[in-house]
Amino acid sequence: MTNDQTHVIVGASVAGAKAAETLREDGFDGRVVLVGTEDERPYERPPLSKDYLRGEAGREKVYVHDEGFYAEHDIELHLGTTATGLDTSSNELELAGGARLRYDRLLLATGSEPRRLAIPGGELDGVLYLRTVGDSDVLRERLDRGGTTVVIGAGWIGAEVAASARQRGLEVTVIEPASVPLERVLGAEVGAIYRDIHTDHGVQMLMGTGVEAFEGDKAVERVRTTDGRVLECDFVVVGVGVQPRIQLATQAGIDVDNGILVDEHLHTSAPGVFAAGDVANAHHPFYGERIRVEHWANALHQGPAAARNMLGHATAYDRLPYFFSDQYEVGMEYSGFAREWDRVVFRGDPATREFIAFWLRGDRVVAGMNVNVWDVSDPIRRLLGERVAVDDRRLADPDIPIDQLVTAPRGGVA
Ligand SMILES: Cc1cc2nc3c(=O)[nH]c(=O)nc-3n(C[C@H](O)[C@H](O)[C@H](O)COP(=O)(O)OP(=O)(O)OC[C@H]3O[C@@H](n4cnc5c(N)ncnc54)[C@H](O)[C@@H]3O)c2cc1C
Secondary structure, eight states: OOOOOEEEEEOOSHHHHHHHHHHHHTTOOSEEEEEOSSSSOSBOSGGGGTTTTTTSSOGGGGBSSOTTHHHHTTEEEETTOOEEEEETTTTEEEETTSOEEEOSEEEEOOOEEEOOOOSTTTTSBTEEOOOSHHHHHHHHHHHHHOOEEEEEOOSHHHHHHHHHHHHTTOEEEEEESSSSTTHHHHHHHHHHHHHHHHHHTTOEEEESOOEEEEEOSSBOOEEEETTSOEEEOSEEEEOOOEEEOOHHHHHTTOOBSSSEEEOTTOBOSSTTEEEOGGGEEEEETTTTEEEOOOSHHHHHHHHHHHHHHHTTOOOOOOOOOEEEEEETTEEEEEEEOOSOOSEEEEESOGGGTOEEEEEEETTEEEEEEEESOOSOHHHHHHHHHHTOBOOHHHHHOTTSOHHHHHHSOTTSOO
16 A cells, blocks of 8 residues: 555445445555445445335345455445544544544545424334335335335335335325425426326325324324324335435534535535535536435445545536436436426327426426336436427427437427
8 A cells, every 4th residue: 555545435325335436446545444324335225115125136236336345445344333523623533432533535425314204103113214224124024014004205215115015015095295296306297197107006195185193002003194084004104305414514514505515526615525425415517506416326426526536636526417216117217407497398198108208498408207218318318418409399209319309409400
């Protein structure tokens, strides 16, 4: 080892593990320390609400790296270890138990955690949350037992858990205050397509309704809704969103606001300290504003980008957001980031559940989602990235390849 520097990463999940890998790939031969609260080596969370939850995929499928990877690359992996304090003036990280670790560069990849429902009965047995592989094991065991479940929240986690539970044969009710599932991201029109997909599979979708209380003796037996219904159940799954884990940064005086604030180089307000993944609210050069993305692909790419910047590369992170979801036989990929749009244009008939939806603002596409249509997400991202003006008719025409809209925009030869 020729370099006597120490680079420390807090958070041993996708962003952290990929950052550690990149430090080595890019030739850093100093000390790399990866610290994580969980006892498992870094793993991916998407299967935890899908095939892993249904018992169709084993534990080996979820890991980011083979077991020997960290030792082979001389990455010191400290599992079951929580970083409890950070002193950015002395460049020291404090670990539970009191040990202190000096760093030259530090990456905060502490991710996010489920929001808890603070309502009567919220602490009863059988009120479950899903974030870790352990949570998924507990939930899987419940699915094995069958019965009736109520899912609180029709965001991505709630929708996927509802689908998996239904696929395992349970009776499922979903409660959601918005008018349709996934409304915040997809809007009412496309959210309604997902409502129908769940209804068609036999899920009772109670939209426009909140949850008032969980009731039961020791374990939850009933859910009381804000519109006065009482739903009997064997267990409940709560999926009401996540919040970034910012405690370490806050306590160190690092700037935070809906996550740890970082610039386009993923650098925080403290010298030598970076943040990536779910926890980072990053300035995005393409959008000209800060965005915080709670998706796997963002963690996968931001971790390595932060690592390169820890090595002094000063590379701006400008990848367009991307995520995917699988519910029943319906797979989708969503590219872009749309807070506002004025219409949605469909290519293909949504009723067939094989279509592409484009969200537009003026004559620009701000997001695109391909549903059971594959190998188009790269052209969609090019369409977004080039900010080409398109007209709705051409966008909707399945005979015009999307890449032709990029190269021959509005009025061009198709
Ligand atoms: C069930 C489920 C299904 C999902 N499905 C999809 C999907 O289909 N598509 C998609 O795009 N995204 C999906 N996601 C989201 C995706 O998994 C996350 O965006 C991704 O895990 C973020 O990675 P991360 O490394 O930033 O943080 P996290 O995965 O949250 O990991 C952060 C790690 O840091 C550790 N940590 C926190 N604080 C400390 C500390 N002080 N000291 C030490 N360690 C600490 C935590 O214990 C945790 O292990 C899903 C998430 C879940 C939970």
